Amino acid sequence: MTPLFLTFEGPEGAGKSTQLRRLAARLEELGIAHTLTREPGGTPLGTRVREVLLDPALDIDALPEFLLYSASRAQLVREVLRPALSRGEVVLCDRYADSSLAYQGAGRGLDPTLLRLLTAEVTGGLTPNLTVLLDLDPVLGLSRAAERGQPDRLEQADLAFHGRVRRGFLDLAAGEPGRFLVLDATRDEAEVSAAIWAAVGERLATRTG
Ligand SMILES: Nc1ncnc2c1ncn2[C@@H]1O[C@H](COP(=O)(O)OP(=O)(O)O)[C@@H](O)[C@H]1O
Ligand SMILES: [Mg+2]
Numbered sequence: 001m002t003p004l005f006l007t008f009e010g011p012e013g014a015g016k017s018t019q020l021r022r023l024a025a026r027l028e029e030l031g032i033a034h035t036l037t038r039e040p041g042g043t044p045l046g047t048r049v050r051e052v053l054l055d056p057a058l059d060i061d062a063l064p065e066f067l068l069y070s071a072s073r074a075q076l077v078r079e080v081l082r083p084a085l086s087r088g089e090v091v092l093c094d095r096y097a098d099s100s101l102a103y104q105g106a107g108r109g110l111d112p113t114l115l116r117l118l119t120a121e122v123t124g125g126l127t128p129n130l131t132v133l134l135d136l137d138p139v140l141g142l143s144r145a146a147e148r149g150q151p152d153r154l155e156q157a158d159l160a161f162h163g164r165v166r167r168g169f170l171d172l173a174a175g176e177p178g179r180f181l182v183l184d185a186t187r188d189e190a191e192v193s194a195a196i197w198a199a200v201g202e203r204l205a206t207r208t209g
Pocket of ligand 1: 010011012013014015016017018019144145147185186187188189190192
């Protein structure tokens with residue numbers, strides 16, 4: 001089958017993990033081969049890097065933060081994403097390179113040209129076929145995320161930062177309207193899921209092999 005690479009992006013608490021679980025369950029029911037993974041993480045190295053990145057006790061500067069995400073991403077591309085896509089699977093990833101452009105670029109202020117250059121090397125140019133951006137006000141997202149328990153290092157950053165991240169995601173989507181599906185994440189979980197399924201179903205229908 002033609003592989004399909006889908007990524008889910010958006011702020012903390014937008015519903016990425018919730019919607020990915022629903023989508024994966026649907027693919028499972030339909031017997032469609034798929035791999036569900038996440039960033040940072042998804043590999044033994046990525047899991048260790050994730051612990052470092054989310055640790056509220058650590059102070060991590062913007063560039064090393066980007067490089068840590070990139071280390072996890074580079075390993076994920078080689079160990080999980082490329083192999084699954086080579087098998088012709090549908091690959092679902094909870095965050096990917098757009099998150100670095102939004103968080104470390106728009107959020108932390110690192111040069112987007114540099115980030116894009118390094119990311120092209122890190123990913124070997126692997127770009128999603130479809131990116132679902134779950135958009136919502138960071139105040140609401142953070143309050144949803146807070147119900148999960150202790151905030152992680154990124155969730156603790158100030159609201160102005162999260163506002164820039166949101167804007168960054170929306171600018172990325174505006175720049176690549178063919179790749180992005182932007183959804184209002186304040187809508188009911190089932191409604192969001194239906195909108196995602198409409199877009200994914202359309203792409204599944206055109207697969208060959
Ligand atoms: N559409 C929705 N409306 C209201 N609450 C939601 C919705 N989608 C998810 N949630 C809740 O918000 C919280 C964060 O969802 P989650 O999927 O973990 O977000 P993310 O992975 O984007 O951080 C969870 O408690 C989840 O049940
Ligand atoms: Mg999540």
